[in-house]
Amino acid sequence: MPDLLLKLSLSAYAFGIVAGLAAARRDELARLAGAGAGLAAGTCGVAAALSELIGAPGKRVAFNLWPSLLPHLRLGVRLDPLGAYFLLIVSALAIALSLYSFGYVRGFCGRKSVGALAAFFNGLLLTTTLVFLASNAFFFLIAWELMALTAYCLVSFEHETKESRNAGVLLFIMSHLGTGCLIAGFLLLFQASGSYEFESFRRLGVHLSAGRRDAAFLLFLVGFGVKAGIIPLHIWLPAAHPVAPSHASALLSGVLIKAGIYGLTRVLFEFLGTPPNWWGVTLLSIGTVSALLGVLYALMEHDLKRLLAYHSIENIGIILMGLGAALMFLHTHHPILATFALIASLYHTLNHAIFKALLFLGAGAVVHATHTRNMEEMGGLIKRMPKTALCFLVGAVAIAALPPLNGFVSEWLTYQSLLLGFGTTSSLIRLMFPLCGAMLALTGALAAACFVKAFGITFLAQPRGEPAAQAREASPTMLAGMGLLAAACIFLGLFPSALVRLLAPLTLELTGQRLALTSGSILTNTRPLGGTVSTLGIALMGICLLPIPLGLWLVFARHSRVRIGPTWDCGLRGLTPAMEYTATGFSKPIRMIFKALFRPKREVQREYDYSPYFAKTLRFDSHIEEPFVRRLYRPLNRAVLRLSRRMRTLQAGSIHAYLIYIFVTFLVLLIFAL
Amino acid sequence: MNSSPSDFPSQLITLLAAGMLVIQLLMAVQRMLLTSIRLFALQSLLFAAIATVIAYCHNAPEVYWVVGLTLAGKVCFLPWLLNRQVRRIGIVQEIAPLLNPSASMLLCGAFTVVGYLVARPFTSLERLGNNTLAVAIALLLTGFFLMLNRRKAISQVLALLTVENGAMLAAVALTTYGMPLVVEVSMFFDILVAVMVLGILVYRIRESFASMDLSELKLLKG
Amino acid sequence: MMTFVATVAQALLLLALAPLLTGCIRNWKAKLQNRRGPRVWQPYLDLLKFLRKDMVISEHASWIFSAMPYVLFTSTLLAGLMVPLVTVAAPLSLFGGALAFVGLLALGRFFLALGGLDTASAFGGMGSSREMTLAAIAEPALMLAVFTVAIQAGSTNLSRVLQAAQGPGWTLLNPAYALAFAALFIVLLAETGRIPIDNPATHLELTMIHEAMLLEYSGRYLALIEWSASIKQLVLMALLANIFFPAGIATEMTPGRVGFSLIVFLGKLLVLAGAVVLVETTNAKLRLFRVPDLLGVAFILAALALLSTFLFQ
Structure with missing residues (x-):
């Protein structure tokens, strides 16, 4: 059954690409075909992933996309629990984003090629899906490169602006840097196993020498890290994500960077075996730094979509903290704790995909309505776009890790795994856990500040500009897409047990453990009475407590009247939008500190x-x-340019010179072969 | 009397030592000179309390000498002297430390970790059964850092005094009976004289340069 | 059934006691400053008056403005139900420990700050901005101190933490607890908007933090917000008092034990309130950009508390 669903899903995406290109001249048709194909494919994908994760462990789904003619190159697709989990993420988003895109893409009608957009969008969904499903390194790399390519097309879709073009090129260069590392890493593994099949890489770490293992770790860290957007390899992310069309931004931030997390999880937990301690320490430190710097830079942004892009870096940091802690636990042989930390980070992966997509869609609706990404020109939109505002608020509460929504649950799990980590070793390294936990707390609080700013400046108070005052509510399909994601945020927040159960086959495969972690609606950590939380309980109790203030109102304030008047503002007269607090002003104290x-x-x-x-x-x-740009990338850039200038002397332009090069190379190779 | 880390005197000593460390950190962020002097007096008082506990519980009456000297000298006399000095020269604030308070706090925290790491091999030597030595080393290190970080001569003197507190704590911690009393006492007088000389010097510097900023002493060379 | 009764009782206790604590602090502070000061039960009368008054709502405000007092009130009360007051077992202990407690307070603050921004007033925005900033830098110190205590107890569940603290001997003699207490005390001052950080009695808009967000509120909304601020103060103080001075708290649910525990609890609260009053009268308000230094001290204290689990094994 999952076999068929998976094939259906893949072919629906393919249909979306073909139909989009075929209907390039007819915008309405292309819009419908693109959205419909994505919707159908996403539904099938979710069904396939769920049947793999819930269903009885039977035969694994595995088939070839295409009979291959070359040795080692097999276009094999395989559905295992880890792949299925990420397939679930991408397919779930595909449903919501396709719905949204139907309304959103109308803004491009007549201006840009809607067919091409639909094709690229479905193409990105297809290639990302294939990345999660590839069964050998060769096919994985092909899908990986195609994914980068379609992402490039989407980022520079509005190629009239210089910003988009530059962002696209930056994305392309950084992505290739990463792919280079990945190729080298897989070659290292290939040397040891003699095959490119992922199956042959399993537990390969024991056969590798320590040096090679460390080299492979570093190569994969850089390779996947570029895609995930860890600091300091992140510079492309805040440039590229905001300039794409918003549903594509949501996909880029929600799923594409998760490909890096997928890769790291696959390689570190499945291939490389019991890790040395410094791997985990490195990952935990990178995670902490990324989380903290990501949110700090986000606070300084007043471009709504760039702000969200920086928050992706923050959340990737939080995910990596969980992964790093899991590696450290594997090192000290605490498989149960490792599983716990892994669950925390994978839970956050899904959560981030959902709420970040939701926020990007909300931002997209706002940008669609106001034609600007600058928050300083917005304001008062909650009156004009109430439903969008509500959805955005749900996303903001979720990403700020406030109870009872999903961000809180996964950060709670991360905190718990860090706290439990303190007891796993007696060396000074254990101080890292609570200190990183404290930094996570700082990150969370700063994220809350940032989303007070993002929501407050964008949606509340008076409109700061003419377009904001004229804004209109988003179209029904856009709202449906956002509503779906908002509902998912609430569901994943209130019913964590559902997802924890879903993750059981996955952890069983990766760490050999399955954890229950839930009793009823109460989430626990791995220790009896070590810490419990119940978001459902909190939510229900909150509803039960609401009658108290309402009762007070009825008892005492029945006869009081409510008057709508001008803002008092301490008696100042003539309040204008220019007197409102701005986004820059809001974050000024943090900038000073x-x-x-x-x-x-x-x-x-x-x-x-x-x-x-x-x-x-x-x-x-x-x-x-950013200091990274100034200190790291600028000098690097200059060095590369200098080197290329030197190399230019080789490019003489004369055909004879080139012939000589070829001849000399040939000669050297011949001599070398002796 | 044999001490295990969990009995009451040991716990008291640890708490008092922790208190000394906290005061040291507060001094690292305190700008007002008068408050710093008060903090120093309090720190010395805590040290005297530690010494009293040790003297009482370990039957070491000679340690009472240390207590007496500390109380007389570092809790009463020196703070009074420095107080007078500050009032006379009329400077109440350390205006610009080299590092900002948050950074110096973090550094001091790091020094504490270093102190812990350095002291770890010697824990068996201690009779007190806990890491008072680590605190002592942390006090020494942060005291030195404080001296580096401050520009005003008076606050440097204060920092020197906290270094001395750390040294005394180390002496008491390591060798409840070991280190001859005469060493401790001579160390004490050494510092006392040094501080008085410095105090006079500070006054003179102030007279001649109308400033206590030690970085301006660089101008003295030809 | 027992849990239900305990929940209702604790909620009532929180609601009834919170204004009294605020009143005591105000009264004592005035006494220390040689003023007569408002009576101890003045806050009750204030609340009653606010509840009865008419309201003016800004024309620029949205539903966030009206929803905020309710969200703030319920989330604060909910957080209060997770803290053990007079018995070791807190009513909602299983629904969340220290982390959910901090999270719920953060939820209230999130909406409070949004409410400040909602009326398009410049002062409200300023208050929100400062509140969120200070809360953010107080957070690591708070969490680190909580972690230290939680690690000592082996659980983030506040009831378990309390049980662990109840062991033989006096907890505060353990330097980890003493340092964590010092850190949490500073955080308490920050979270409740007390003097070195924020002046609860200020009338100058430019120096306001918490009050600036409430400038546009009136009537029953103001009553709810003031009340939640009192509850938050009570809850945080109760947390400090019970974890660090656990003596006297009832371990079982007999009326005699609970009654005794209630008296002891009130005593502890009053002592802690006295400490807050002393700090408030002897210190001047810090400049806004000096506050991070103070909270930095709190963070280092908490870090030392953690380190001291090594230092003084």
Whole structure:
């Protein structure tokens, strides 16, 4: 059954691509075909993934896409629990995003090729799905590269703007850097196993020498890290994600970067065997740094979509913290704890996919309505787009890890695994766990601040600009897509046991353990009475407590009247939108406190006639550049350019010179062969 | 009397030692000179309390000498002297430490970890059954850092005094009976004299340069 | 059934006691400053008055403005039900421990800050911005201190933490607890908006933090918000008092034990309130950008508390 569903899903995506391209001239048709294909494929994919994860462990689904003619190249597809879990993520998003895209893409009608957009979108879904399903390294790499390519097409879809083009190129370069590392890493594994099949890589770590194992770890860390957007390999992410069409941004931030997490999980937990301690320490530290810096840079953004993109870095950091802790537990031979930490990080992977997609869709609806990504020009949208605002609020509460939504549950699991980690070793390294936990707390609180800003400045108060005042509510299909994701946020928050049960076959395969973790609606950690939480209980209790304030109202305030009046504002008259707190102002205290980190550059120009105290015009300019760009990438860029200039002398342009090169190479090879 | 880490005097000593460490950290962020002096007096008082507990529980009456000297000298006399000095020169604040408070706090935290790591091999030597030595080393390190971090001569003197507190704590912790009393006492007087000389010097510097900023002493060379 | 009774009783206790604590603190503070001060039960009268008053709602406000007092009130009360007050077993102990407690307070704060932004007033936005910033930098210290205590107890469940603290001897003699207490005390001052960080009695808009967010609120909404602030203060103080001075708390549910425990609990609260009053009267409000230094001290104290589990095994 999953066999058929999977084939259906893949062919539906393929149909979406073909139909999109075929109907390139007819926007309406292309829109319908693209969305319909994605919807159908997503539904089939979810069904296939669920039947693999819930169903009895029977025969694994495995088939070849295409009979291959080359040795080693087998276009094999295989559905195992880990792949199925990520298939679930991508397919679930495909449903919501396709629904949304039906309404959203209308904005491109007549302006851009809707057919091409539908084709690229379905193409990205297809290739991402194949990445999660590939059964050998060769096919995996092909799918991986195709995924990067379609992502590039989507990022530079609006190629009229320089920003999009630059972002696309940056994405392409960084992605290739990563793929290079991946190829090298897989070759290392191939050397040891003699085959490219993932099945032959299983538990390969024991056959590798320590040096090779470490080299493979580093190569995979960089390779998958680029895709995941870990700091300092993240620079492409905040550039590329915001410029794509919003449903594609949601896909990029929700699923594409998870391909990096998928790869790391697959390689670290399945292939490389019991890890040395420094792997886990490295991953945990990278995770902590990424989480903290990601949210700090997000706070400094007032471009709504860039802000969300930085939050992806933060959440990848949180996911990596769980993975790092799991590796450290594997090292100290605590498989149960490792499983717990793995569940925490995989839970967060799904949660992040859902709420980040939701937020991107919300941002997309806002941008669609106001034609700007700059938060400083928005405001007051909750009156004009109430449903979008509600969905965005659900996403904001979820990503800020507030109970009782899903972000809270997975961060709770992460905290618990870090806390339990303290007892696994007696060396000083165990101090890392609570300290990283404290940094996670800082991250969470900063994320809350950031989303107060994002929601408050965008949706509340008075509109700050004309487009915001004229905004109209998003179309029904867009709202349906967002509503679906918001419902998923609530469901995953209130019923964590459902997902924990879903993860059981996965952990059984990777760490040999299956954890129950739930009794009724109460989520527990691995220790009896070690810590419990019940989001459902919290939510129900909250509803039970609501009659108290309402009762007070009825008893005491029955006769009081409510008057709608102007904002008091401490008696100031003539409140204008220009007097509202801005996004930049909101995050100013944080910019001041973390000044050493941000090193904001500020420029004040004032023009005056006779005294500097009476300025005629005043121009204030402040911007923040990431130190990585300045310290790491700029010098690197310069070095590469310098090197290429040197190399240019080789490109003489004369045909004879080239012939000589070829001849000399040939000669050297011949001599070498002797 | 044989001490296990869990009995009451040991617990008391650990708590008091932790208190000394906390005061040290507070001094690292405190800018007001008068408050710093008060904190130092409090730290010395805690040290005196530790010494009293040790003297009482380990039957070491000679340690009472240390207690007496500390109380007289570092809890009463030196703070009074420094207080007077501060009032006379009329500078109440350490304006610009080299590192900002948060960074220096973090560094001090790191020094504490270093102290712990360094002291770990010697835990068996201690009679107190807990890591008072680690605290002592942490006090030494943070004291030195404090001296580095401060510009004003008075606060440097204070930092020196906390270093001395750390040294005394180490002495008491390592050798409840071991280190001859005469060493401790001479160390005490050494510092006492040093501080008085420094105090006079500070006043003179202030007179001649109208500043206590030690970085300006660089101007003295030809 | 027992849990139900306990839940209702604790909720009533929280609701009834919270304004009294606020009143005591205000009264004592005035006494220490040589003023007569408001009577101890003045906050009750204030709440009653607010409840009866008419309301003015800004024309720019959305439903967030009206929903906020309810969310804040319920989430704070819910957090309060997770903390053991007079018996070791907190009514909602199984529904969440320290982490859910912190999370619920954060949920209330999230909506409080949104409410501040909602009326398009410049002061509200300023208050929200400062509140979220200070809460963010207080969070690591809070969590680290909570972790230290939780690690000592082997559980994040507040009832379990309390049981662990109830062992033989005095908990505060353990430096880990003493340092964590110091850290949490600073965090308490920050979270309840007390003087070195925020001035609860200020009338100057530019220095307000918590009050600035409430400027546009009136009538029963204001009553709910003020009440939740009191409850939050009570709950945080109760947490500190019970974890670090666990003596006297009832381990079983007999009326005699619970009554005794209630008296002891009140005593502990009043002592802690006295400490807060002392700090408030002897200190001046810090400049906003000096507050991170103080919270940095709290963080380092908490880190030392953690380290001291090594230092003083």
